[in-house]
Amino acid sequence: MNGWHETEVRVRYAETDQMGIAHHSNYLIWFEAGRSDLCRARGFSYKEMEEKEDALMVVAESYVRYKSPAFYEDVLSIRTTISEVRSRSIRFSYEIHRRSDEALIAEGETLHLVTDKRQRVKTIPEAYKHLLSEDSSRAFPAEQGPS
Amino acid sequence: MNGWHETEVRVRYAETDQMGIAHHSNYLIWFEAGRSDLCRARGFSYKEMEEKEDALMVVAESYVRYKSPAFYEDVLSIRTTISEVRSRSIRFSYEIHRRSDEALIAEGETLHLVTDKRQRVKTIPEAYKHLLSEDSSRAFPAEQGPS
Amino acid sequence: MNGWHETEVRVRYAETDQMGIAHHSNYLIWFEAGRSDLCRARGFSYKEMEEKEDALMVVAESYVRYKSPAFYEDVLSIRTTISEVRSRSIRFSYEIHRRSDEALIAEGETLHLVTDKRQRVKTIPEAYKHLLSEDSSRAFPAEQGPS
Amino acid sequence: MNGWHETEVRVRYAETDQMGIAHHSNYLIWFEAGRSDLCRARGFSYKEMEEKEDALMVVAESYVRYKSPAFYEDVLSIRTTISEVRSRSIRFSYEIHRRSDEALIAEGETLHLVTDKRQRVKTIPEAYKHLLSEDSSRAFPAEQGPS
Secondary structure (H helix, E strand, O other): OOOOEEEEEEOOHHHEOOOOOEOOOHHHHHHHHHHHHHHHHOOOOHHHHHHHHOOEEEEEEEEEEEOOOOOOOOEEEEEEEEEEEOOOEEEEEEEEEEOOOOOEEEEEEEEEEEEOOOOOEOOOOHHHHHHHOHHHHHHOOOOOOOO | OOOOEEEEEEOOHHHEOOOOOEOOOHHHHHHHHHHHHHHHHOOOOHHHHHHHHOOEEEEEEEEEEEOOOOOOOOEEEEEEEEEEEOOOEEEEEEEEEEOOOOOEEEEEEEEEEEEOOOOOEOOOOHHHHHHHOHHHHHHOOOOOOOO | OOOOEEEEEEOOHHHEOOOOOEOOOHHHHHHHHHHHHHHHHOOOOHHHHHHHHOOEEEEEEEEEEEOOOOOOOOEEEEEEEEEEEOOOEEEEEEEEEEOOOOOEEEEEEEEEEEEOOOOOEOOOOHHHHHHHOHHHHHHOOOOOOOO | OOOOEEEEEEOOHHHEOOOOOEOOOHHHHHHHHHHHHHHHHOOOOHHHHHHHHOOEEEEEEEEEEEOOOOOOOOEEEEEEEEEEEOOOEEEEEEEEEEOOOOOEEEEEEEEEEEEOOOOOEOOOOHHHHHHHOHHHHHHOOOOOOOO
16 A cells, blocks of 8 residues: 555553553554654654744544554554645544554544644645645655555 | 533643643543543442453543643543443543633543453443443432533 | 642553553652642742743752552652752652552652753742742641641 | 663654653653663563563662753663662663764663562562673673663
């Protein structure tokens, strides 16, 4: 599949809970690590967009479907893709697999609105939109797509 | 509405991010605080169910809609209700409001499966199901429902 | 004892780890909750100092001695005091006890430097220093000192 | 220096706070990542020791000296060494540097006691002690010591 980006995380001890599995709130943090990494790989600096364009990507919705627990020290592959770019919003989709057995750990989505520092929704700056849109994803294919 | 339970949290400094707002992963932790508190209020001990019945409530899905940012020191009201009890699953719904101006901060849902320690899905122990089901919610109405 | 302030937290499920106890990194977050609360009780707004005076209280050192584990749902009392105020630094001391049996859970210290947004150390604004110094602590005795 | 192990982490967005820097509680989590990694590199499985020997490494003390802030996306090198092994305790020392400019971000220590699941202090199992002691550190020199 086109445009998937892959990031690795190792489950930290601090991320486990007394059930002996990674706590479900960490998945949103791992999704974010995948998202940051995808953006970086496309030459899109989130930090720069924040500082130079006064454009923040605020999370408007998150959805996670937990399929199988992840354990301490598991190496997880976070697969991220941009599923939709509109003038004021971006949707990312994710899949998390465990490296050792390729088990599907979770899948999910986040929807982001672009706002200024005062939380007013604004149009995505054109240069940044370009980097995130389909065409540029074809121009810079992810080296490590899941298949 | 019947059966809402209310829990207060104050946004911690550690929960903010460099956007100056509470990071979106914390909402799942606040939902969990609300859920724990609702269970406790109904005489349902999650801890006890884990230890005595080998029954864990595993999160199967989470959904959050972020409506308005929350800031450091904001006092938030987490309103929690049980929206569905089935033989092997429980669904909770949530609303978060800021105390000072009653702004709606977020709303969401979590779906839980009951499993044993080996992650095999099992039927909710009857005594616990009773405490969570509609009838018992009518018997112990929440004093602080949102309306 | 003079000048101790008391704050309550309840151990969250997300704060536990697979050892079945609260993860040790949370203690610094609880200390911070105690510190924020003490400041608030003395009319010292940390938020205001950040925004109006460009004065940040950066953590320079932290020390925690873990005495006894804390468990999910434990209600903890964070006791905080200001042990030293100097022209450019403030030292806070902490004790954490479990409410149910008064067990000592932890004790610790944090040292803070006052800086501007560019991380340059600066003198504590006089008005804020006054609120934190001994005299003001006598003028505004904590209502809930541990004894 | 002999026996230092090196682990990389990238500062996550969720780890920043509204001061625009990585929150100080994360340093204990990064230390832990370094510690886990060092143990793994020496063939010491913390997970295995927990499960097979009923031996937990409980944190008894932590100390962090924060030297310079770390920012979102910074790649940090966590350098970890075992500074002391005794019959019932182990002391680890840490240094954190930023990769890009080699700035010293923090240094610190943690002291660990070995206990069983009921929190009773016990002697470190001999096989595990051997893996952590000086001799074995000479036998398996870290490939990536800072020099």
